[in-house]
Amino acid sequence: xxxxxxxxxxxxxxxxxxxxxxxxxxxxxxxxxxxxxxxxxxxxxxxxxxxxxxxxxxxxxxxxxxxxxxxxxxxxxxxxxxxxxxxxxxxxxxxxxxxxxxxxxxxxxxxxxxxxxxxxxxxxxxxxxxxxxxxxxxxxxxxxxxxxxxxxxxxxxxxxxxxxxxxxxxxx
Numbered sequence: 726x727x728x729x730x731x732x733x734x735x736x737x738x739x740x741x742x743x744x745x746x747x748x749x750x751x752x753x754x755x756x757x758x759x760x761x762x763x764x765x766x767x768x769x770x771x772x773x774x775x776x777x778x779x780x781x782x783x784x785x786x787x788x789x790x791x792x793x794x795x796x797x798x799x800x801x802x803x804x805x806x807x808x809x810x811x812x813x814x815x816x817x818x819x820x821x822x823x824x825x826x827x828x829x830x831x832x833x834x835x836x837x838x839x840x841x842x843x844x845x846x847x848x849x850x851x852x853x854x855x856x857x858x859x860x861x862x863x864x865x866x867x868x869x870x871x872x873x874x875x876x877x878x879x880x881x882x883x884x885x886x887x888x889x890x891x892x893x894x895x896x897x
Contacts, residue, residue, distance in 0.1 A: 732886070768792045769805050777857035781806040784813035784865030799852050802861055803836075813865040820853055821860040 767787065770776040771794040779802060780790050786807025793805065799820070809815055815837040822830045832853045 765789045766792070767805065769797075770794065777855070779855055779858065780860045781863070782860065783863035784810045785863050786810060793855075795857075797855055799834075799855060799861065800836075802855065803863070809863055810865065812868045813863050815863070817864050819862040819864070820855075821862065822853075822856060823858065 765787075767789055768791075770792045775795040776792055777795050777797075778790060778792050779797075781802060782788050785803065788806065791802065791805055793802065797805075799818070803809060816835045818834050818836050820832040820834070822832070824830065832851075834852050
């Protein structure tokens with residue numbers, strides 16, 4: 726009986742260690758499991774040139790609204806946003822644009838070869854130039870790593886162990 730109690734106590738202590746993932750969370754901040762910071766307004770404007778506001782959504786380190794110079798390219802915007810995360814799908818980047826006549830355009834392009842290619846290729850890319858109020862979407866799929874699976878399994882195992890322990894104590 727003492728062994729069962731000590732094992733359950735040990736599991737609760739270990740689970741408590743893994744539950745303390747973010748050490749410097751301040752009051753009023755939002756917490757997300759992916760470690761990404763909440764979006765906001767980022768100002769990279771140049772006071773000596775014209776500037777525009779564009780947005781970046783999806784699997785980048787810092788999604789949000791960006792105030793950037795008018796000469797900014799898509800790769801510059803991805804750099805400003807902290808770069809794509811490891812769960813991003815760079816083969817399917819999307820640029821949404823609403824024209825002045827209220828028509829909407831969607832541009833899809835592939836940035837994967839730029840990031841992972843060993844040598845430069847002589848093919849031309851059809852990457853549109855950024856305009857004001859454009860929206861760049863970086864799609865992706867969240868990934869679970871060993872620590873996520875371990876934390877989930879430990880939580881389930883601890884809950885089942887607690888139930889079994891409670892049943893054993895109630896039967897006596």
